[in-house]
Amino acid sequence: MLSKSFKGISNALISIFAGFIVGAIVMLSFGYDPLQNYQNLLVGAFGDIYSIGETLRNMISLILTALGFAVASKAGFFNIGGPGQYLVGWFSTIAFTLNFSHLPGFLLITGGLLCGAVAGGIWSMIAGVLRAYFGTSEVITTIMLNYIALYFVNFAVKNWLAAKGSDSSPNIVRKASLNTNFLQEITHNSTFNWGFFIALIVVALIWFYFNKTRSGFETKTVGLNESASKYAGVNVKRTIVIAMLISGLLAGLGGAIDGLGNFQNISVSNNLPSVGFNGMAVALLAAENPIGIVFSALLFSALQIGGLSISVYSNTPSEIVDIVIAAIIFFVSIKYVFELLLKKRWFAKKRVSEKEGADK
Amino acid sequence: MSLTTILMTVFSTTLIYAAPLIFTALGGTFSERSGIVNVGLEGMMIVGAFSSTVFNLSFANVLGNATPWISLLVGAVFGLLFSILHAVATVTFRANHIISGTVLNLMAPALCVFLTRIIYNGKGQTPVIDQSMGSFTFPGLSQLPFVGKVLFSRTSLVAFVAVFIGILSWYILYRTNIGLRLRSVGENPTxxxxxxxxxxxxxxxxxxxxxxxxxxxxxxxxxxITLNFSASTISGQGFMSLAAMIFGKWNPLGATGAAIFFGLAQSLPIIGGYVPVLSQVNSVWFQIAPYAITIIVLVFFLGKAVAPAADGQNYIKGK
Known part of the structure; x- marks a missing residue:
């Protein structure tokens, strides 16, 4: 067990290192200074209280979408629907908060977050039900649901929430915001908000779910071997639906918290929110471990927030950090190569004498 | 507007929007028939769009009218080079196909916008191209009564090329040795x-x-269509092509037909204004239609038995 998690961590560290090397090579080949840029990135992410607040805030939705991806993945499913679930969550939360703005703050926030989480959950559960009862590939349905969500939310924002001719909804009332005066004061007006603590609590809950509950255990067994768990009496169909539901709840909650804590409104958008895909990247780097996801989200969040200051202090395009992120995930995906290399070295050490004999 | 003009508009707009989908869906068919799931089509399209636009902008004054066509080939070559990443990861390094495809989708916009900023002084989008693919009227055929005007005048030549490639792809996959072998490694690699x-x-x-x-x-x-390159040039067309490939049951002819159908769905909001009944329908339904139809078709008509049997499975010798 220990060696397994050690292997996971070493794989992740090698991938991160290799990803930064790729970024450095790209920068060098276009005449930019990688060391200076990486230093700017670090300062941009952690240089002062404001930046730290931004980095921590940016972690929230990464953590939640990553957890969502991880839960489905543990059950053996690729939930690529994170962006869509995040989006419907964000939309439902804003819609609820705008419509019930007379409620007291606490109810408004709780109701808004619930609304967003449930909307995301239902959106993802559609794919779960289709997978469980019709055998339809969840990869395809979640991709399709992403775009249905995108166009539907654009339509709904424009027609139902926004004023005529406008592409954005009005802002939510101040009492519904997760970004309180107190937090703004101690983080020098960053967008850091209470959602961060909600996200950490959810991490603990998901860890507990997988390691201490029956449903979580069933989810893992279905992911490992569907037929065996069926034979052992697990209701596979129900487990699939539950796993996809939780997965969507988490992504939806991510959208909800970003809506109340960061954006305060919702606008029409041409593209799917990139956080859904980045959340996938976070989960893959962490090998779907809930605790690992926190660290992996910290890294990617720092890259994104720090990346903004790369283009401020030099003329290096800030897209370089996205290249680094993509490269890291590329190396994570080919971990087989690292394992092979490690194994080869291991065998080489062990059988060095035999080999020499054979070569001669 | 006369019926002929309406039909001509519907037909030509459909083809303009279908052409990119047809090519990409056919690409997806080849990949998945060989057993490699390809959710990275979106990324490949982004690379093709970027490289062709840069080439077009750089060489338009030398090549003149031929520029857009040569740009297509440039886009193809760079798309091919980019796809090596997916091939190496999945075939040689046994990566999960969906993760590797996602890497392509993360890498392509990052790399292309990065390069756009370097080439065009920090701007996130390229200038608009001068030499674009205009409409084309078939000499001779367009003189036919009715059909000539509807099908063959002021239409998209590249879409006709796409349909031809679709038929050619079917011939390659189902009537040649190479095609048979390519399909066989996707069905039963062992x-x-x-x-x-x-x-x-x-x-x-x-x-x-x-x-x-x-x-x-x-x-x-x-x-x-977009006539320049930016982060939003390709926004979902790759995934729509993936849908077309599935809707077309992993068959080149089916994929071509499905892509044309999706092209129609995409063009309806544009031409809807001219057609009396359609102008009453909100365009969101046309936008959603291709994706919703794919899900419905997948659930009720296809089930899971249609994809190549070994699609998505890495082949490990001796296992």
Whole structure:
């Protein structure tokens, strides 16, 4: 067990290192200074209280979408629907908060977050039900649901929430915001908000779910071997639906918290929110471990927030950090190569004498 | 507006929007027939759109009218080069196909916008191209009564090329040795290997063809619809092509037909204003239609038995 998690961590560290090397090579080949840029990135992410607040805030939705991806993945499913679930969550939360703005703050926030989480959950559960009862590939349905969500939310924002001719909804009332005066004061007006603590609590809950509950255990067994768990009496169909539901709840909650804590409104958008895909990247780097996801989200969040200051202090395009992120995930995906290399070295050490004999 | 003009508009707009989807969906078909799942089509299109636009902007004054067509080939070559990443990861390094495809989708916009900023002084989008793919009237055929005007005048030539490539792809996949071998490594790589077919080679071939065609698809998008390159040039067309491929049951002719159908759905909001009944319908339904139809078709008509049997499985010799 220990060696397994050690292997996971070493794989992740090698991938991160290799990803930064790729970024450095790209920068060098276009005449930019990688060391200076990486230093700017670090300062941009952690240089002062404001930046730290931004980095921590940016972690929230990464953590939640990553957890969502991880839960489905543990059950053996690729939930690529994170962006869509995040989006419907964000939309439902804003819609609820705008419509019930007379409620007291606490109810408004709780109701808004619930609304967003449930909307995301239902959106993802559609794919779960289709997978469980019709055998339809969840990869395809979640991709399709992403775009249905995108166009539907654009339509709904424009027609139902926004004023005529406008592409954005009005802002939510101040009492519904997760970004309180107190937090703004101690983080020098960053967008850091209470959602961060909600996200950490959810991490603990998901860890507990997988390691201490029956449903979580069933989810893992279905992911490992569907037929065996069926034979052992697990209701596979129900487990699939539950796993996809939780997965969507988490992504939806991510959208909800970003809506109340960061954006305060919702606008029409041409593209799917990139956080859904980045959340996938976070989960893959962490090998779907809930605790690992926190660290992996910290890294990617720092890259994104720090990346903004790369283009401020030099003329290096800030897209370089996205290249680094993509490269890291590329190396994570080919971990087989690292394992092979490690194994080869291991065998080489062990059988060095035999080999020499054979070569001669 | 007369009926002939309406039909002509519907037909030509449909083809303009279908062309990028046809090429890319055919690309996806080759890749998945060889057993490599390709959710990275979107990324391949982005690379094709970017490289073709840069080429077009750089060489338009030298090549003149031929520029957009040569740009397509440039997009194809860069799409192919980019797809090597997917091939190496999935075939040689046994990566999960969906993760690797996602890497392509993360990498392509990052890399292309990065390069755009470097080439065009920090701007996130390229200037608009001068030499784009205009409409085309077939000499001779357009003189036919009714049909000539509806089908063959002021239409999209590249879409006709796309349909031709679709038929050619069907011929290659189902009537040639190479096609048979490529399909066999996607159905049962172990059996194919036993018969002496190089599984890895044919899977590489499938992925590289998909990069080539996906690159063309992206290039067509940039040369005939958006006319420049930015982060939003390709927004979901790759995934829509993936849907077309599935809707077309992993068959080149089916994929072509499905892509044309999706092209129609995409063009309806544009031409809807001219057609009395359609102008009453909100355009959101047309936008959603291709994706919703794919899900419905998948659930009720296809089930899971249609995809190539070994699609998505890495082949490990001796296992």
């Amino acid at each position: 059996a194919a290997d036993t018969l002496g077919i190089n599984v890895g080679k044919y899977r590489y071939l499938g992925v590289l063809i998909s990069g080539f065609l996906g690159g063309i698809g992206g290039a067509v998008m940039a040369q005939s």
